[in-house]
């Protein structure tokens with residue numbers, strides 16, 4: 001057993017423009033974890049809101065770092081429980097989970113580097129060699145023609161499927177009326193033909209009741225859509241039960257869950273087919289893996305929600321190839337600072353196939369000059 005321990009844990013708050021979100025300024029919290037052997041691991045907690053980022057950084061620096069400095073980097077389960085138990089009063093989800101996730105991810109990265117093994121090998125190896133690349137985009141252009149041209153462009157560039165986020169920032173006038181969503185997807189389907197997969201993500205800007213969600217899901221099922229995501233408020237399990245009974249269209253949800261226990265309850269509700277999980281939110285790599293085991297056993301689908309930096313994308317990708325339960329891998333299709341500048345070799349696809357990085361740990365090389373350029377705290 002290696003005697004390498006954690007020497008320091010530093011939270012870093014970044015603020016950056018996101019071309020995949022109408023050039024909105026977004027924020028996140030990174031963790032840089034140094035080891036006694038001189039190595040460094042990176043992690044991320046995707047707190048996004050300014051005040052949530054500051055709170056996450058405070059929990060990391062004041063609450064968690066003192067507990068984890070000196071801890072052997074390979075004893076990751078022990079570290080995970082130590083942090084979770086420390087935060088028992090204010091944790092079990094919420095801001096503490098961002099901090100927990102970031103440190104856990106950084107430990108896995110550091111441990112993989114120490115062993116000279118990619119994260120997916122530490123998770124038991126590649127159950128799948130690669131996954132089909134999905135372009136995860138926000139539909140935000142003013143006109144139908146512009147939106148269809150963008151979607152067709154992603155398919156032409158090699159993406160095998162598209163996930164269309166509706167009700168997001170921008171100029172599009174799609175939703176909240178059910179008919180406007182159904183008409184738009186019909187137009188996209190008409191333009192792309194029957195082959196590429198289309199997933200429809202009902203964003204926070206569209207608030208439907210169960211009757212509206214049922215009407216939309218039935219129409220989208222008839223159009224051959226692959227899944228509908230969060231058509232109802234995630235906690236409205238009774239609404240989801242009604243929806244589930246009224247359509248065979250797969251239902252995706254879960255990306256706003258925080259804990260392994262939360263996913264266990266969601267799974268037991270029998271309302272979700274595709275479980276969104278984010279290792280930068282749901283108790284880290286360790287949490288994601290634990291949730292994945294539950295979902296594998298239930299023969300449902302896991303889908304990594306990776307819409308922040310290349311650090312979380314890399315973690316999500318290793319986790320996704322290490323399970324039979326994931327079927328696609330989501331990438332942000334437009335080049336962006338946090339995907340294409342932050343690391344020296346961005347995570348991308350090869351002719352529509354996404355492979356986990358081969359290097360040790362997360363397999364990414366973070367450019368610290370870029371970290372410094374976007375750092376605000």
Ligand SMILES: [Mg+2]
Nearest residue numbers: 201229230255
């Ligand atoms: Mg989503």
